[in-house]
Amino acid sequence: MEFQQSDVLKQLPKQFFASLVQKVQKKVQEGADIINLGQGNPDQPTPPHIVKAMQEAVAKPENHQYSSFRGTAKLKKAAAAFYEREYGVTLDPKTEIAILFGGKAGLVELPQCLLNPGDTLLVPDPGYPDYWSGAVLAGAHMVTMPLLEKNHFLPDYDLLPEDDKKKAKLMYLNYPNNPTGATANRSFFEETVTFAKDHKLCVVHDFAYGGIGFDGEKPLSFLQIEGAKETGIEIYTLSKTYNMAGWRVGFAAGxxxxxxxxxxxxxxxxxxxxxxxxxxxxxALLSDQTCVQVQNDRYEKRRNVWIAACKEIGWEVSAPKGSFFAWLKVPEGYTSEAFSDLLLEKAHVVVAPGNGFGDHGEGYVRAGLLTSEERLQEAAQRIAALNLFEKKPLTT
Known part of the structure; x- marks a missing residue:
């Protein structure tokens, strides 16, 4: 017998990353030397002191039993201490911290925690596709907020239809942003708090890339803003800051x-x-944070190398201010997917097509800074060989 999937599962958005992976695997099986800039998986190992802590903890018999349902007091206190140290934000570990099975789980769960079928959810476009998954599972009505380059990839609340603003109960934000690499400033977050209070909606700030900021600018936590804790939460994952993507651990705060x-x-x-x-x-949260700075410096060097290499071949691009992604305009005459397919087929370079992140991602591709500086330079040279860009003479 074959059993039918539920209507909810049938409504889930297609995982476009899955089709991208299939295309890449086909090329690898054909023997191609692929430079994969399409992924969001950190390429460095978890720092040794964190691995050692895990090894020691695994050996303790008391850790082999069921954990307490809502997480250990030790980790909740560590999360609160982390926020106090890094952002000057005071949190009650008993009532203002929830342990998550990675940030993704929390983001997908939240609409089911706070919304009823038909309730309105505001999501950024382009944005992390799993926001949509949470909306579908909750039966929520999803309204997109365009992130436009002219507005520094920040949503303009004034442009949202009044009816949608009145009905909205939940809103997702994400800075440093995936996929654009944009960051948010204090005035935007202050505007967000006012907007949330005026419309009585809950803000969920996805702070997955909170540990990655460039040009001497530390990414701002939403919870640093006065009144933020009244209007929502922030979701933090250890995946990016500490190269713990496979460990599936994060927390919600606020x-x-x-x-x-x-x-x-x-x-x-x-x-x-x-x-x-x-x-x-x-x-990871309480120990010496040198590994975080080393990691941040590595990504900043890669960013500088990649952006310089792209400009050298005539590709007009902007440098991201945070995250480990670059958001790049495709050449005239190409869609995001057509350009991505061309790079894979002809240059054996993988980028993620922007339309996979929403309608306003069309016209862009996302490149991950998750390989060595040498491979980033090589990727740019392979793209240059396709003669898609006109190299401009250097000016003095």
């Missing part, structure tokens, strides 16, 4: 009523994370 909703929802799905993973995560 408004206590939202935290309680997350905790209640997760009570029915999980028995929290493996205790050893929580111990290692606490070590």
């Amino acid at each position: 408004n206590s009523s939202v935290i309680e909703a997350i905790e209640l929802y997760q009570d029915h799905l999980f028995v929290s994370l493996f205790k050893a993973t929580q111990d290692a995560a606490a070590e």
Whole structure:
């Protein structure tokens, strides 16, 4: 017998990354030397002191039992201490921190925690595709907020239809931004707090790339803004800051009523994370942060090399201010997908087509700075050989 999937599963958005992976795998199987800039998976190992903490924690028999449903007090206190140290934000670890099975799980869960079928959810466009998944699973009505280059890839709340603003109950933001690499300033977050209060909606700030900022600018936490904790939460993952993508550990911080909703929802799905993973995560948050600075410097050097190499071949691009992504306009006459396919077929360079991140991603591709400086330079030279760009003479 073959059993039919539920209507909810049938409505889930297609995972465009899956089709991209299939295209890449086909080329690899054909023997092509692929430079993969299409992924969002950190290429460096987890720092040794975090791995050591995990090894020691795994050996403890008391960690082999079910963890407490809502996470260990140790990790919650570590998360609160991390926010106090890094951002000057005071959080109650008992009521304002929820442990997550990675940031993605929290982002997808939240609409089911706070919305009823038909409720309105505001999402950025372009944006992380799993925001859409959460909307579908909750039966929510999704309204997109265009992120335009002319507005520094920040949503303009004044342009949203009044009816949508009145109905909205939840809004996602993400800075440093995936896929654009844009960052948010204090005035924008202050405007966001006012907007949320005026419309009585909850803000969810996806702070996945909070540990990656360039040109001496530390990414701003939404919770640093006065009144932010009244209007929403921030989701932090250890995946990017500490190269712990496969460990699946993160946390939500902020408004206590939202935290309680997350905790209640997760009570029915999980028995929290493996205790050893929580111990290692606490070590990451509390220990010496030199590894974070080293990582940030590595990404900044890669960014500088990649942007310089692109400009050298005549590709007019802008440098991202944060994250490990660059958001690049495609040449005239190409769609995002056609250009991505061309680079894969002819240059064996993988980038992610911008339309996979929303309608306003059309006309762009996303390149990940997740390979060596040498390979980034090589990727630019391979693209140059396609003669898609007109190299401009150097000016003095």
